[in-house]
Amino acid sequence: MVEMTFLQGIRQAIWEEMQRDSSVFVLGEDIGRLGGAFLVTDGFLNEFGSDRVIDTPISEALIVGTAVGAAAMGKRPVAEMQFMDFISCGFDQVVNVAATFRYRSGGTVSMPIVIRGPSGGYVGGSLYHSQQFESWFFHVPGLKVVQPAFAEDAYGLMKASIRDNNPVLFYEHKWLYRRIKGQIPGPDQDFIVRLGEAAIRRPGDHITIVAYGAMVHFSLEAAEVLAGEGISCEVIDLRTVKPLDMETVLGSLAKTNKALIVYESPKTGGVGAEIAAQIAEAGFDLLDGPVMRVAARDSFVPFAEPLEKYVLPSVEEIIEAARTLHRY
């Protein structure tokens, strides 16, 4: 066990996978000489050489498309978006080319691709360096969507994503990069966190809070405050939003009978809407109150601090929503 930041956990996972498996390679803008804008691939170029650490031109469609072609040939590319916001420039390659590949090959070609990069707000990144829009890809068959909240998970989920045979979108919340630290198991332990399995971060009896990414930490903070008021919250960290672990969510609801979903993206049409619908379909009898959501306002993430705070969800909003829900 070594203490590492969330960011170092990701770096360590990719590094170890590249050492373990020569078919793994990385590509993206400024990832070689610079080591990436956030230094996730720092030192990779020296260790693995320029055939496996590709400094690409500013071409997101090219980055994803090259990953697709290489994956079709049996490689395991890990593609960096300098910021996840820029994936929109490669959107077609993700949804029409990568996601469909296995389907249109009649099951003969798999797409072991990881598309990773920093996402999320709360750092004054403004419109184009703060978005998540994971729901764009949540909607698409053939893709998996991962967003860790803890350093061990960032490490274990990255390893599982690289070894997964499907295109995985790996959202790294930049607010967590250096803020969160954890104990990372050594390579000898081959520690993996399986995709599609949520974790219960805090047991509780009154309300189930479902969250992922930075919102897990907000929810835990809220749960701590609420505990002081006699409201006991069970906090579920989804870790993977697609596939969605509804078994864990419904299992928790059977105990608490109340659901609060917290996500950082705009509220309308987000991942929380789907979770709420699935709860309504499969867990209606378990409910003692309305399914509630705390999410961003339906806006972009603005620059000025008061604006950003106004748009993005806060710990206070989670506490407020939980109090309302508890009164039912």
Place this chain on the structure above:
Amino acid sequence: MATRTKNRTNSQTAEQRYRDHLTKADHYELYRRMWLSRLFDETLLDFKKKARLKRGNLYASIGQEAINAGTSLPLKPHDYISPIHRDMPIFHFKGMSLESIMCQVWGKAEAPTRGKDSWSHMGDLSAGVIHSTSMLGSTIPVACGVAWALRLDGKTDSCVVAYTGEGATAQGVFHEGMNFAAVHKLPLVLIVENNQYAYSTPTHLGYATENTAARASGYGIPGWSIDGNDVLEVYEHTSLALARARAGDGPSIVECMTYRVRGHADHDDTRAMGYRPVEEIERWQKEDPIPRYREYLIKNKIFKASELPSPPPDVQKQVLDAAEYAINAPEPEAHTAMEDIYDESAGVTKWSK
């Protein structure tokens, strides 16, 4: 056909006159491939008309057979192609069976996509055919990825030949892919099938350069705009581009100036007469690559006229048999629509809790 031989290379030495090395059998093979392409399209159009083929559009390559034959003959089994919608016969020339291609057209269970997708959106990597999509231009970055994988595997002798229409060269991904291929000297040959129209849009509304090969200089690579109805010219320039790629000299663009004699697809045949001058169509019909080549072979005493039946009867039979095979092949079962979305055989050995 103003631009047709403008940019042809003057740098070809005697050894690079690839056509001089063609054997009689090679010549016949080029001739046969052109006829197979022609009959492939005509047969399917006929099946469509008679309602024995009910679904899907037919994007025929009638008039463009010199490209199908001339670009495919120089390929080796370990090369890859990245085809587009108008190139169905090339899938076969690269090694896929006509039966499986016909099954794809009819959406049958044993089609390469198992009935999931239509027409050319298929591939077979074991034959060196990279799966295409309907998103024009999207295939070019993917071809770069295949080339990169070949590099990682040390397969320096394998090349990727990517096809595109001149219309699709306007896509941003075309630039992204060609730029990257040029920077890294990837073994890529880009064949631009310039048939003068992107659906109804003429070339002067598609690009402002003299031709699309002119763009090559923007990437620092060679580009040739050649007579795409002359199969030997196509063969020669493809061979030249492949030789460059195999030598590690990187990508090049071979733009084949040709003409789409029919509509964009079969649904468009009538309207296609409206958006193009009739004289233009007639002029290009006189440039039909098949009789042109036949005349060349006879004039140069490579074959006697009697040795070059038009069409070769066995080719027609081959196409018809494959179509009948597909018609009689089983339909896919409905529930298979939900198969092949994910591959859950992840190579993960150990799980955490």
